[in-house]
Amino acid sequence: MANTATLALEKALKETARDVEEVLEKILSTKSGYEGRLSESMRYATLGGGKRFRPFLVATSAALFSASRLSALRVAAAVELVHCYSLVHDDLPAMDDDDLRRGQPTVHKKFDEATAILAGDALLTLAFEVLADPRTHEDGSIRAEIIAALAVAAGAHGMVGGQMLDLAAETVDLDMEGIAHLQRLKTGALIKFCCEAGAILGTASCETREALLNYAYELGLTFQIADDLLDAEGTIEETGKAVGKDAAAGKATFVSIMGTDRAREQAKIHAKQAIKHLAIFDDAANPLREAATFVAERKS
Numbered sequence: 001m002a003n004t005a006t007l008a009l010e011k012a013l014k015e016t017a018r019d020v021e022e023v024l025e026k027i028l029s030t031k032s033g034y035e036g037r038l039s040e041s042m043r044y045a046t047l048g049g050g051k052r053f054r055p056f057l058v059a060t061s062a063a064l065f066s067a068s069r070l071s072a073l074r075v076a077a078a079v080e081l082v083h084c085y086s087l088v089h090d091d092l093p094a095m096d097d098d099d100l101r102r103g104q105p106t107v108h109k110k111f112d113e114a115t116a117i118l119a120g121d122a123l124l125t126l127a128f129e130v131l132a133d134p135r136t137h138e139d140g141s142i143r144a145e146i147i148a149a150l151a152v153a154a155g156a157h158g159m160v161g162g163q164m165l166d167l168a169a170e171t172v173d174l175d176m177e178g179i180a181h182l183q184r185l186k187t188g189a190l191i192k193f194c195c196e197a198g199a200i201l202g203t204a205s206c207e208t209r210e211a212l213l214n215y216a217y218e219l220g221l222t223f224q225i226a227d228d229l230l231d232a233e234g235t236i237e238e239t240g241k242a243v244g245k246d247a248a249a250g251k252a253t254f255v256s257i258m259g260t261d262r263a264r265e266q267a268k269i270h271a272k273q274a275i276k277h278l279a280i281f282d283d284a285a286n287p288l289r290e291a292a293t294f295v296a297e298r299k300s
Contacts, residue, residue, distance in 0.1 A: 065202020162186025
């Protein structure tokens with residue numbers, strides 16, 4: 001039976017998912033004519049699926065500093081637009097070549113490759129349009145800081161750079177340091193931004209901001225190790241996507257180097273380290289503490 005903290009986390013995840021879904025529904029307006037197919041594919045890629053874990057991190061981090069819930073949800077929606085764009089492009093035949101995502105046909109299978117590319121492009125640019133809108137925050141300097149931080153997290157020095165390294169990992173032997181660097185970019189950079197965004201919205205002190213960034217660093221490693229374990233041991237029913245692809249491609253991962261048992265233990269170690277970095281916060285950070293444990297043990 002789930003304990004009280006776990007139940008509280010599940011409730012918070014569901015509430016954030018519901019609230020950010022409402023924001024995304026408004027942002028992703030439907031269109032007619034030739035633009036209709038594009039808007040349909042964008043909505044298909046984004047709405048009605050996923051745990052919305054990254055939006056949860058934004059909303060929960062912002063709440064630590066009593067930042068506006070609406071501002072946090074709009075930033076969370078922008079993050080989810082970026083995340084969903086990355087999934088659409090990652091699934092393309094030129095990248096990971098996946099047919100399933102969240103138990104449904106990927107965007108390029110549901111529509112076509114050209115539409116999937118354009119949908120991803122449109123989702124990415126829409127994210128920055130949302131952040132630039134005064135409704136996201138009345139202070140233009142704060143909006144600019146968030147935009148700059150997301151641009152770094154999503155670009156060549158973050159998620160996109162990590163994806164490039166991930167493609168190279170199929171032909172180049174990476175050691176543990178190389179894999180950790182890859183994942184700091186591909187997975188960790190956006191997770192780091194989610195926590196940093198909450199601190200920016202709440203005009204947090206340097207000390208509390210640094211604590212959140214350190215938490216996010218350890219959480220990102222935990223997340224990726226768990227992801228590698230799911231690819232090695234999970235099922236399509238659990239994950240909603242193809243599994244066993246890393247091993248089939250001969251790709252170096254945390255699991256391929258450490259083995260499943262050691263990787264699982266390492267995920268728990270990183271989760272505990274993440275929690276330690278939250279010692280500066282009171283009980284308001286408990287959802288973030290529980291999230292670290294949840295990520296280490298996740299099955300989907």
